[in-house]
Amino acid sequence: MKTTKLIISLLLLCLLFAGCTKAKEQTAPDNAPEESAENTEASNTPAVTVPETQETGTYPVFDFESKTVTLNSGHAMPILGLGMFSLSDQEAENSTYWALKAGFRLIDTARIYGNEEAVGRGLRRAIHDGIVTREEVFITTKMWTSDFDNAEEAIDASLERLGLDYIDLMILHHSQPSNDVEAYQAMEKAVAEGKLRSIGLSNYYEPEDFDRVVNATTIKPALLQNETHPYHQSLQMKEHIGQYGTVLESWFPLGGRGNTQTLFNDETISAIAKAHGVSSAQVIIRWHLQAGNICIPGSSNEDHINEDYDVWDFELTKEEMEAMAALEKDDRFADY
Numbered sequence: 387m388k389t390t391k392l393i394i395s396l397l398l399l400c401l402l403f404a405g406c407t408k409a410k411e412q413t414a415p416d417n418a419p420e421e422s423a424e425n426t427e428a429s430n431t432p433a434v435t436v437p438e439t440q441e442t443g444t445y446p447v448f449d450f451e452s453k454t455v456t457l458n459s460g461h462a463m464p465i466l467g468l469g470m471f472s473l474s475d476q477e478a479e480n481s482t483y484w485a486l487k488a489g490f491r492l493i494d495t496a497r498i499y500g501n502e503e504a505v506g507r508g509l510r511r512a513i514h515d516g517i518v519t520r521e522e523v524f525i526t527t528k529m530w531t532s533d534f535d536n537a538e539e540a541i542d543a544s545l546e547r548l549g550l551d552y553i554d555l556m557i558l559h560h561s562q563p564s565n566d567v568e569a570y571q572a573m574e575k576a577v578a579e580g581k582l583r584s585i586g587l588s589n590y591y592e593p594e595d596f597d598r599v600v601n602a603t604t605i606k607p608a609l610l611q612n613e614t615h616p617y618h619q620s621l622q623m624k625e626h627i628g629q630y631g632t633v634l635e636s637w638f639p640l641g642g643r644g645n646t647q648t649l650f651n652d653e654t655i656s657a658i659a660k661a662h663g664v665s666s667a668q669v670i671i672r673w674h675l676q677a678g679n680i681c682i683p684g685s686s687n688e689d690h691i692n693e694d695y696d697v698w699d700f701e702l703t704k705e706e707m708e709a710m711a712a713l714e715k716d717d718r719f720a721d722y
């Protein structure tokens with residue numbers, strides 16, 4: 387009898403507790419802190435398709451509210467930037483300035499592009515005109531393979547040409563097994579000295595090649611920049627680098643100069659563009675971001691630059707992301 391009473395009391399207590407919790411949920415004001423944070427996240431989170439690893443919390447998660455991703459170095463990096471490959475000095479300076487004016491906060495250059503000085507000038511023009519501060523802008527440059535044997539000097543030379551006292555991200559431009567580990571170690575030293583904030587790799591297409599550098603060094607690459615677009619989605623490497631918290635960045639995101647029409651006229655991409663009333667370029671850029679790829683389209687045309695940044699007010703649906711995923715052909719446009 388005593389036991390029955392105890393069970394009934396316990397049941398009543400449980401019911402009472404459940405009722406209170408429900409009442410609390412129902413009466414919580416719309417602007418209650420935890421609730422509003424969740425609501426904001428829900429309403430601002432697009433249909434993002436992420437590699438498996440992101441679900442385990444290792445592949446960095448993109449924040450569409452701040453338009454940044456937190457790298458494994460702890461630094462925030464914009465998820466959309468402008469690329470400087472093949473731009474002349476005048477074009478690079480203007481494109482950097484126009485990009486910052488349009489809202490871009492990430493500029494991607496390289497020693498081998500020969501336009502680091504011009505990027506520095508474009509940045510200083512934008513700072514002078516009150517468009518940005520240095521701290522708001524994220525500058526990436528790359529160390530060319532012929533500099534790997536003199537990496538410390540190469541880092542100082544890039545700082546000098548850019549006119550900066552620190553570089554947000556420096557990456558090795560290409561895999562070069564004979565001496566890339568030593569070059570990477572020089573970048574690690576420069577991180578300790580405050581010259582570089584984050585470091586990473588570019589053009590490592592095999593997990594073993596990437597691991598060769600990771601296993602011989604201390605700082606995990608913050609980023610891997612590889613050719614990536616709807617016809618070459620880099621899924622294997624993205625899956626692989628996720629375990630290190632390394633994020634993928636797409637070069638040739640639109641297919642590269644001379645190839646863009648192939649992607650722009652793709653039936654699937656054109657149909658999605660039509661459905662959203664945007665251009666094919668915007669669909670592809672939006673796809674990169676929702677797929678978890680930092681995207682750095684290149685352009686020397688101010689209208690294109692403005693268009694390429696105007697990708698925040700529409701969202702590809704889950705079905706559209708699946709249709710884009712189905713375009714994978716393991717087909718690269720570049721031959722290196």
Ligand SMILES: NC(=O)c1ccc[n+]([C@@H]2O[C@H](COP(=O)([O-])OP(=O)(O)OC[C@H]3O[C@@H](n4cnc5c(N)ncnc54)[C@H](OP(=O)(O)O)[C@@H]3O)[C@@H](O)[C@H]2O)c1
Nearest residue numbers: 469470471637638639640641642667683684685686687690
């Ligand atoms: N790590 C590496 O080895 C490596 C290799 C290649 C590139 N990258 C980096 O990745 C960046 C992007 O690659 P990329 O510039 O070679 O190729 P991309 O971004 O795929 O394509 C650039 C082409 O797209 C056009 N374009 C851009 N926006 C457009 C728009 N809204 N409508 C129509 N056309 C548009 C550009 O023409 P307009 O100039 O006329 O706009 C240009 O012809 C480079 O700039 C560079 O920073 C790195």
